[in-house]
Amino acid sequence: MISGGSTDGDSNQARKARSRRECLEVDGRGMNEPVISFGPEDLRGVSLPHNDALVIQARMTNYDILRLEAVETALFGFAGHAVYHEGEITLPLTLGTGDLRKTVMTIFTLVDAPSSYNIILGRPAMNEMRAVASTYHQKIKFPVRGQVGEVKGDHPSSRKCYGETFRVDQKKARREDKGKVVNRVEEVVEERKELPGISPRVAEHKLNIxxxxxxxxxxxxxxxxxxxxxxxxxxxxxxxxxxxxxxxxxxxxxxxxxxxxxxxx
Structure with missing residues (x-):
């Protein structure tokens, strides 16, 4: 789960106001939409068994990097680590083909982080599309003018991204380990400058958080x-x-x- 950014409000006050507003709002837009379901026919072309991520192709146009907007709130991963982003940009996102194609304006958050994925579709975009995803069936379905549109997952791309993820993580780990060695050398030099001959086992400063x-x-x-x-x-x-x-x-x-x-x- 990735949380944060401006979607949930770019301040504590905005997030609280959004939460209060959502508790009072009732959205009836989905009452007349078609039923979305998955069956055996949706498994055609899917290699079973699998545990692959759902990787799709989407189209985005008319982007302009100068339209980036600054955001204060960081993104938080499931382990609680924070990532501060370069800004946000609103772009048209299109899913589907032919007449069963749907386009919505979507807010994208730009982060400087190595990844084998170009874009991660989050809950706000999926909810705006009224989309339902099935990783097992490797499909995303969504309502379009009383009908159901769909996007098939790209199985080869999914497995390629999975393999590249490990290579990216390994490179990152090696860089971090190298950085730790450099930092350790700097700490040793600092010890010799200010506390010559004093081992950390004798005196060490800690922050109890x-x-x-x-x-x-x-x-x-x-x-x-x-x-x-x-x-x-x-x-x-x-x-x-x-x-x-x-x-x-x-x-x-x-x-x-x-x-x-x-x-x-």
Whole structure:
């Protein structure tokens, strides 16, 4: 399950308002739609048994990268890890063939993440299409003007994507392991600079964070010209020495805390 983004509201207040509104709304648009079902005939051309993902071909047109809109809320995977995206864009999405073809305007979230899939159709797009998917039958069906349209899954592409996923994950794991080695070297150098000869077994700093806590992003606080000057000087020094680095999309954010010295500075 992938959650977040602007679909559920781009702030806590918007999400709460959406939840209250949905509790009161009753949608009767599906009352006169045809019954969607799957039977043995839908298994023609499907290799059984299988546990393949449902990979389809869809058409998107008239895209313009300049129409990307910024979004604050991250995407969260089933394990709780956060991914901050580059922005969102609304494009027409078309499924089906011939007269049984359906097009809806769909919000797509752009993320900088290696994947063997170009697009993942989420619950909002599937619900807007009134689509029903069956991974077993390798089909998606949806109502079109009183009839039922369908899209067949691409079995070879599904298995190809499955294999590529492992290659992408392995490359990512190797990069992360290499990064850990580099970070460890930097930590050792830092220990020698500030705590020469002191092993982490003797002294080690830990942050006790409550498991399951969500990251907190504080609003920017104004300190005034005099304190801003001090902050700029101190942050600049930390950047030059490599103690800190700039992050464009932090999962948590905390304001600077200024503490006066005994000298009054």
């Amino acid at each position: 409550l498991q399951g806590s969500r990251p907190v992003k504080q609003k920017k606080r104004d300190f005034g010209p005099e304190k801003d000057k001090v902050i700029d000087e101190q942050v600049g020094e930390l950047l030059r020495t490599g103690h800190i680095r700039e992050v464009q999309f932090p999962t948590w954010l905390s304001n600077v805390v200024l503490v006066p010295k005994a000298t009054g500075k």
